Amino acid sequence: MKLIFTLHVIFSYLFIVYAYKPVFLMHGIMTGSLSMDLIKTRIEEKHPGTIVYNTDRFGGWSSLENMWYQTQEIGKDLLNITKQHPDGIHVLGYSQGALLARTILQTFPEHNVHNFISLSGPQAGQYGTNFLHLIFPDLALKSAFELFYSRVGQHTSVGNYWNDPYHQSLYMEYSQYLPFVNNEIKSNSSSSFKGGIVKLNQMILIGGPDDNVITPWESSQFGYYGVNNTVVNLIDRDIYKDDLIGLKTLDDAGKLKMITVPGVDHFMWHLNVSIVDNFILPYLD
Helix, strand or coil: CHHHHHHHHHHHHHHHHHCCCCEEEECCCCCCHHHHHHHHHHHHHHCCCCCEEECCCCCHHHHHCCHHHHHHHHHHHHHHHHHHCCCCEEEEEECHHHHHHHHHHHHCCCCCEEEEEEECCCCCCECCHHHHHHHCCCCCHHHHHHHHCCCCHHHCHHHHHECCCCCHHHHHHHCCCHHHHCCCCCCCCHHHHHHHHHCCCEEEEEECCCCCCCCCHHHHHCCEECHHHCEECHHHCHHHHCCCCCHHHHHHCCCEEEEECCCCCHHHHHHCHHHHHHHHHHHCC
8 A cells, every 4th residue: 555655645645746837728800719729629639638728808890909908918917827827828929919928928928838839920010902801801901000000009909019111210209019028129127028928938929921910921920022023031120130028039049940831821720630730749748
């Protein structure tokens, strides 16, 4: 009996030591937790015993709420979860949820998130007809800035990260969200915004050229439009060269992973088993 008890204690200890870290999932725009069920189920199948938190907060139309408001509300949830898991958790966000999740890590730098996975998220912003017309079918691309760079437009999540390459002065003047999150505009939170990123064990940025929604698709890896509508990759942008939010720091330490997968449409990233198996599960230790 004593031997059985001893073995039970040993195996229980080993399970605690080697158990997979919990995972927090953040859905995309105009959807909810159901859209992330395939990822949740696959994690539970391949990594038995993993606790998966699949939030349904700000689902459907409420996903258009201001990004700062969503950040504060979901951020409180995430911090409460991390307190239950002092050894750390992983966070995965899809589409708008990837940008939202990243903002939470910056806004609450006291987090204990281990790895952060951004699945086709508009990390450098968004400017494209396909995405725009999903939400605002009658809004013309070239004049969208008139709505988004206004008091009304900044009440919407899309307006918060709309990054019009032809109206950069208005973007910097009127956008109340993305220029601050990316430390393009300095604020009292700039240092903590960077601190919430550099403490990560790894940041994994997943995207691909056949996304057809995130525009340019390189935004999923912090690339964006430069002059003459050409795309400038991350390492040639100021956000990297000047290490504005810590991406260069992560990269220099081997903690920044950029994964490019061709042939995947935007609406399939979170519904593709091979994506989960090959590019997500390896980072959920």
